[in-house]
Amino acid sequence: MAQTSDGSAQAAAGGQTQSVGAPDIVVTAQKRAERLQDVPISMEVLTTKNLAAFHADNFKALAVPNMNVGEIGGNQVIYMRGFGSPSQNYAFDQSVSLYVDGVYAGKSRQFTFPFFDQERVEVLRGPQGALFGKNTAAGAISVISAQPTSTFEGSATGIYNFGLHGYELSGYLSGPLGGGFSARLAGKIVDNDGYMKNLAFDRREPSNKSQLVRLSLKYDGGNFDYVAKVEYGHAKSLGNVTVSGPLTTDQQPVLTRYNIDDSVYGPAGFETRSWNIAGTGNLHLGDFTLTSVTGYSYFKAAHVNNFDQTIPGGGITSASVFNSYPEKFHQFSQEIRLQSPVGGMFDYIIGAYYDNSRYEVWQGSEYNMSIGNFLLHSDFHQRAESYSFFGQGSVHFSDEFRLIGSLRYSHTSKSASFYGTQDSGPFPFKPTTTADGSLSEGKVDPSVTLQYDVARRVMVYATYGQGSKSGGFVSNTYGTTNANFMFNPERSQNFELGVKSTLFDGRLVANAAIYKIKFDDLQVSTYNSNLQTYLVGNAAKASGKGIEGSLTWYPAPNFDITASGAYQDVKYDDYPGAQCLARQPGCGPTSAPVNLAGYPLPNISKFSGNVQVHYVIDLPGDFKLGTTVGVDGRSKFFNSDDQSLTYGVQKGYAKLNARIELSPADSRWHLALVGTNLTNKLTTSGAFKLPVPVTDVARALYWVDPPRNISLEASVKF
Template structure:
């Protein structure tokens, strides 16, 4: 199923829903209010002038999503290459190959900034919801949100006793997964929630050299959350989370350079000198959010501490396309350490007055260390091991404010402004542990960065009717400069890359129609980046080149629909189109499609003169969309069957840095998931059969050309994504008697989840 057809189907579903309004004669308000905190307050999603998607906990749990790669949001995609996930929104993100990149799409978990993907190994663990905010969010979120922001909100302790346990067995990946929580009041003022998750699974890649399935995955997570409500004026939520993940193997598969992508589920590797391939991570995350009502204003404090230790070893499929295997010629190993402290204070006015405001200040301090070990076994020259060490200390602070002026009952003007200051100190050094390596000099680099950014935004919002709102907004975002952390031959001259800036024009509409049975939202936008931070692999020098592209821009359309035609049937459909290109990129690495007369990668002057103006960015699909339908059928008075079917797809895209039209292009696809669940209406227990990627679409998240002389036969390498998986699930839930809930704070809402 082509992703463009999926988009058309989405739009058709929206049209049919609109046409059905004339026939809809019900006064029932079915689509519950979706409460979000995208503007640092609890608000109805339909009142927020931002193009965003909200994914509820039930939607995430339905198909066992544990990370962003399992979530389908149009104009958002996730690339995984070499063990690091990178999120792209509206075509922009920060490539994973330079480990010290701050991300252009920032992750916030319970209000705490997460600058590194390994801080939260399974971010979708016992949640309320996930909010995906498209476009720059520099004014209110601030910290490196040039392309967008994602806010993950954990589940809170309940005001009554509640407990749940769920077991899942994955047949295709051969292993169990267990999740459970217990929650409830400890005293009249204090409540707590303890959640635990564990999994032990085999992988989906057959490694003939190791005689096992890869990636094997052993994972354990635990989170304790407490909530203290002294009275109606004070509310404090504290959280401590521990996660440990141990994975063995890799998912690279070799392919031909002369054909389109042909990913396989088989590979061959032997353990190299750097040890067994795999990923090991231990992380701690602590957060505290307090709200004090002072009458005329509320004071909010958000404190965070996060740290992790990680090590991952990459090996690459030794299979020669067409037959045979090569010796183990290349592997790498990356030990990492990270620690971050952060603090935010806010003063928030009450809502419902002519001028509402938020004033705040933010501070964080972080340390990051990454070592790199590279093994090369070159037949004509021997064996070599290169080592690099990178250390960075960073400190940032900012002040920000937002005001909402209610010009009339229907017209609002929002203005936001943030000033951020960042300091970084970095050091890089290289040694040869076995060599000397003939292709890389021994270098070192040191530098300091001190920079300030101003990110404004202004929005005009108008209620056409009580159920239809339109808005227009202009906003800017920024991402701090940084250092090249893991590229050999780096010197002071190439160590520092510049900050990037973005600006966004957006107009949208949000509507709730048919007495609450239909929600239709849409937005159009244009986003421009200056000094876009890039990292591309140059096969001719076997190295990643890090720097800035002068200008890039994207424009597009985003649409979403939720429709309840009957009380037991609902449809959710989303679709997006985007066109993202470099506007000016002098000195860019050569593309595989460029003839040598236009750009010769072995001639430095040719590369210096190369400009990719007008070329698309990698990892970008023009079309993407989802359709999800759920039907609840009564089997008997005490039993119901819930059937959910979801289809998500995207059009073709380049996922190699050289944008090869053969080995570097993933064709368009649509993946189908389905879930059939039996339960009583009150959900005291349930059993379910769950299938993901039922059509067994074999796709890749990344690719590149492994060149000679680091391998005896140059070949393509693909990072293969999961194929079809069937799982069975069973769970029980216990609930106690209800009592009056504690008051909700301006930050932490007790509102309904997204449908």
Template sequence: MKSCNWILLSGVAAAAMLASVPAAAADGDQAEAAAADVPAASSTDIIVTATKRAQNVQDVPISMVVVSGEQLSKFNISDARAMMNYTPNVFVQTTAGNNVIYIRGFGSPPANFAFDQSVSLYVDGIYAGRSRQAEAPFFDLQRVEVLRGPQGALFGKNTAAGAVSVVSAGPTADFEGKISGLYSFDMKGPDISGYVSGPISSTLGFRVAYNIVRQDGYIYNRATDQDDPKLEQETVRGTLKWEPSDQFDYTAKVQYSNRRYSGGITVSSSLTGPQDPHHDRYLEKSALGDEGIWNKSWMLSGTGNVQFGDYTLTLITGYSKFDANIVNGFDQTIPGGNGAVTNNSVYNSFPEKFDQISQEVRLLSPTGRRFEYIVGAYWDYSNYQLQQLQGFNILNLFGSPYFGRIDSVFNQKAESYSAFGQGTFNITDDLRIIGSLRYTHASKRGNFASRLVYGPFAIRPISSARGSIDESNVDPSVTLQYDFTDQIMGYLTWGKGSKSGGFVSNTLGTTDATFTFEPERSTNYEAGIRSTLFDSKVVANVSVYKTTFEDLQVSVYQPATSSYLTGNAASATSKGIEGSLAIYPVPNFDINASASYQDVKYDDYPGAACLASQPATCTPATNNLAGYPVAYASKFTGNVTAHGRIDVGDNFKFDITGVVAGRSKFFNSDDQSPTYGVQKGYAKVDLRVQFGDQDDRWYLAFVGKNLTNEYTTGSAFRLPTPITAVPRAILYLEPTRNLAVEAGFKF
């Protein structure tokens, strides 16, 4: 670890030494400055850095969605789950463990905690492959960029399905600050946030942002007489930007978050009918402590930009760590049992520790030439430890009571390095070809061991495993881009992505033979058109795609054995179309709509866990899910947002924003049960009505989320006997209606 610290320090030192080199402002810094000045009313001027250069989003040949920090704050969106209403073909699976992002139907299931994610999250350029690294990054943001499809070159660290890039707000040229407070009537508590920003000297600027939440949950627990899950959260981010001249800048950011959910989100439902999630549950404190999720995390980043002549050199140094624990129990209410409670139960806990250090360096050529390029290298090193404490209180196992607990521990050390490049050859002023290539080598060492803590015998196998992985992947892509006019651009793309192999971290009974799974690889074909028409009053974009995965990494729950099957499916394909339309018909009024259609199926999946719809004679040894759909993927998703401003005299104004977002039905249980495992199609309505002064110095607002109070579930599974006296479906209920008032002022 000493060597890691030296690399972290050397990244900062190298950037400091480069400060003496004469240079112009770096592309990354220009992008940040440009994006800060973008008016919220026009999506035609949104500046993004998806290609590591400052570009108008309409000039980027990638299917992507950009959500501004202002849009996120309007509806108090603090995590990826709440953001999915604005991003078609994106789904966030809600569980009591990890929340997982799926793009175009593909993601890494939450059951195996050691999975690197197929959809990677980046916070200010720092890779966050585990959800605990950045559970609450969505505050005081500049924007969020959602890139759909493999991004193997410039976001090459495990981005087989897509990437989400979070860019936080930076220091301002003038001193300013903001304080806002929201009180939720349904969650019965406040959400307070704010920032202070400005210059310390002529060369040094700062920004400090904070967020404090104290809110109850949305599910009544009859055992504890409280609403689950109660949220207590504190997050603070500090930023310093040093700019000793117009030629160099270095930005350092530190973020700390302490997030605690007390209580769970599981409710019971019938196995013989469609999902019927209730607003109440029954669960007392378990032998492992109070149910809930607790996480403390740190994220540090340093970004330096300098030029050698016309060439921009960027160094990004990152450090991330978290210390977390999850204590799970499951609602014990028997559906249709008049509030009866089963005494049988299974409960578990997952303490986690993680730390990661990373270094990236890249060189950007000047633009406006026949040939432009980006080259770079990346390295990271991480330690991960996961414990599993699993208890069983079963009254009628083999005709007698059983009380027992089995613990396991998993350790992993991982290191990866890569070299990448992207070149753009401008054949003419209107036609260009873009080629990219990334080479990645990953090394992992892991071990697993379980033991019987107490009990007459182990009802799960006691085992141990040890393994190592050394592998290399190459991810190329080619894009042909053509400007039909100054307002219409089209592109064709072929590209590959990959995600490294790994280990089975928390499945009891794991042995050397089942410990390791293979890397997954994706291939993407995509064509799209981006257009800005009628003097920027209409922005219309569309893309079609076909994405194929080989050796798709899966972890599927098997109710028959109450265990998980983790490994590689042979192949799966997603095909679809994505489109967006923004209309600005008159000043102070705009409508934005986006939608997608996708069809996601397994092409070949031998050895798969049996689905609920398959015959009782099915066994994994002979099963193949070729032609079956993939779970957690709706065929249709879409949203419509309307925003209008009404001036009241010369001094005041009303701002009204309404959002309708929905998706068609989808399987949200691993066994794809046609009864308890289907979330029916739904539409949710959000509304914000704000009154304030014309200069945005103060405001009062009503904020309503899920106004029609749709009860939806993020995932489901069948809890079988003998774990429960009466088999039932367990549903993970998503947040219900939330009505709130908000006030804020800016200085």
């Protein structure tokens, strides 16, 4: 649901019939409040109603063209315009960074439910190094939490998921405390059984039991305001979503698997406990504003992977594979910026940023095979510190023509150590190795934008920007030594032309952008089944080009149609010394390194998009009935690192979602029936070849996405 600049809801939200037209969506993508249609960035904005319509509470549930989430192992990885940091190396910084209320989230586990009780989510495509800075080589996602209110209000929502055999409860209370203070308390509980069937125990997996609570306090004293937030999250899951498949046919995902619990590491699943504390203050110095954003984040996680033991054809392999990844993370950050007034010929924002963090990951692996039982483990410790200075200035040559220039200098230092060894086994499988390293690097990320209003509410822009991501270390690959411990920073540059328009008295909103993005020293991690290991390092060069567009039409009161789509072409320009791909003739254990120039990157669809239709009918008795139908999909893509033409290709798909909601005209309560993936399309978010001797029988493994789910939702507001 989009919000207008004065806080009223868009026409399609319901209530009694309203005037037709697009609301003014206000965003902070350039560190100050602006209308979305005035911001020269290709971006999508998802508001509370957008996220709640189909119960999107994680990145995988978002339907944003040219953004997707891949998963192999324990981490979800966000890809933007074809680029992201693979999940297999746990210490990778991300190429698409997450910011929650202005605080940088260096690891995906920092926020248990990133989209809980939010005001909006801003998805910014392309490098955002100048203003956001920290590891935004491919893009950034900014999440803005709902704030304490000056009047008393609250809500409670319950959801029962029939497909997951479980429920979700959430709600909030918000209001004034007196003396300029207000508060907001929000909470969420999830208890679901999962959508996979583990035949070994006749149980559903992965179960998900989670609790989240957030307390926000706000003080507004006129010239000074401050919002403090404390958030605690606990999530625990039992089971996994990997299933086995043949190596010689297309992907054949199913919803059954067979896996026992491990005697050393226990059952597959994860448990995460996280604390996030943040404070944002604004001091108004005449027409200037001085802003401080302080953040502290901590999580402790334990994650165990296991792989389906079912042999394609119906048998059960005697081998089992388990990997355990206990993690611990601390981060402190501080940003200060000064914002000038607007309305003159020149305005600006200047600031400084600092953070430090500590990260630990312990890896344990058990390969239980007919030839014997192998136990291995590794330890990784890293300390990191960074600081930066940034500024953005806008020159208004006229009311229609503007020049925006931004610049950021960042300095990062890291030190790390690694130890890996084989604890037991009938013969040596991996050697004992150690590694130590440190790095210190500085980067400059500039951007420049020309912006011109060609007509009333029609703006065109041209942008050149650079982004960067710091170098780092190999955290969880057995056999790591000083020779292969460190990888270089990656850099990106982006050229973009765009148009944003609001036409026909607000009935039609049409935006589009074309771009070309280039990466140097792209950081990669690929699984080589011939060597039974992950290879972490830098590819020389890669590039992508494409087009993104969105269209929203308001043909009548309480009726809107939204469509967005994208095309991209992403490939390596130069990647010497790479391992050969499974689809290359003769690729095998003894194949010489190759250059993958001209080959596409994994996890990339050429086409992606979605369409959503929303209509609200006014019923007798002062009631209304809202219906929302949406379709989102993408074209085929390789989701295995070796780009196999059989087990490594996820075919193109489209998924159908629908919602029907009954409520009174004032929306103080509602009942809704929600269906996601109604055609029950089974897709995979990752795949790879599990080879001999890691297993007795070589087979493909898939990470299976959720199937169809029907849920019943009830909510009350007061």
